[in-house]
Amino acid sequence: MKEYDLNDTHITKFNPKVQDIALTTNDLHVWYGQNEAIKGVSLEFEKNKITSLIGPSGCGKSTYLRSLNRMNDEIAGTKVTGEIMYEQTNINSKQIDVYEMRKHIGMVFQRPNPFSKSIYGNITFALKQHGLHDKKQLDEIVETSLKQAALWDQVKDNLDKSAHALSGGQQQRLCIARAIALKPDVLLLDEPASALDPISTSKVEETLVNLKENYTIAIVTHNMQQAARISDYTAFFYMGKVLEYDQTAKIFTRPKIQATDDYVSGHFG
Numbered sequence: 001m002k003e004y005d006l007n008d009t010h011i012t013k014f015n016p017k018v019q020d021i022a023l024t025t026n027d028l029h030v031w032y033g034q035n036e037a038i039k040g041v042s043l044e045f046e047k048n049k050i051t052s053l054i055g056p057s058g059c060g061k062s063t064y065l066r067s068l069n070r071m072n073d074e075i076a077g078t079k080v081t082g083e084i085m086y087e088q089t090n091i092n093s094k095q096i097d098v099y100e101m102r103k104h105i106g107m108v109f110q111r112p113n114p115f116s117k118s119i120y121g122n123i124t125f126a127l128k129q130h131g132l133h134d135k136k137q138l139d140e141i142v143e144t145s146l147k148q149a150a151l152w153d154q155v156k157d158n159l160d161k162s163a164h165a166l167s168g169g170q171q172q173r174l175c176i177a178r179a180i181a182l183k184p185d186v187l188l189l190d191e192p193a194s195a196l197d198p199i200s201t202s203k204v205e206e207t208l209v210n211l212k213e214n215y216t217i218a219i220v221t222h223n224m225q226q227a228a229r230i231s232d233y234t235a236f237f238y239m240g241k242v243l244e245y246d247q248t249a250k251i252f253t254r255p256k257i258q259a260t261d262d263y264v265s266g267h268f269g
């Protein structure tokens, strides 16, 4: 097993204007008890772009992604230090209303996890929890979200059908529709296509590329072709750190760090 130097890093600064940045982490550390899973990650997520988080198993990609909307709060014994800046506010602070914040920073998980409700009910559930009960408005949001998730044409005549009757790929797009119904700014996706067949995967990818017009997207993926196909920027994680961050095309064709080169070319470790 090759050893890589954790201090040999190459983080390209693109210097977009502050107003072009949706989310930033500054020196983020995450501990599970004594295990420091994230060791000081500073990254910027540019608005209306897709950023892929790649790296070998156990290097902290999911931990980092989950910390971006405080999902790690749910795991006992977890400590997160450093800043997560969203709209000039550090959302990694005790004063933050996490429930409210997640309206702006939504998440889609690896396995499609629709509620045991109708297609319509899946999308309206959180909206109702947030106090929206106007039927006309709910209908409109259901239609727009399903259209944005490229699912509307397939389900518009069956909105009362159980979400579990949909195919895996359709369920995942329903979960994306459910997340965007709340009109978040940022969408976090943890290997959203890893449980799907190639056709469903390409539909989800197409959906994400279309969504970036309105959303900022961060995606964890093990699929190098997927990262290369859909993302604008890529961060290469290794042992809790980001060793390289650059435009995706550069990461895949001219990486600056040996570890990145080995990883993207399949010669890692």
Ligand SMILES: Nc1ncnc2c1ncn2[C@@H]1O[C@H](COP(=O)(O)OP(=O)(O)OP(=O)(O)O)[C@@H](O)[C@H]1O
Pocket: 032, 035, 037, 055, 056, 057, 058, 059, 060, 061, 062, 063, 064, 075
């Ligand atoms: N809920 C948890 N409790 C304790 N330790 C955890 C937990 N989740 C992850 N870890 C540990 O944190 C480290 C990073 O794991 P993480 O799942 O974030 O990596 P990853 O890069 O997403 O891996 P994979 O690609 O296999 O999903 C690992 O050492 C892992 O064992």
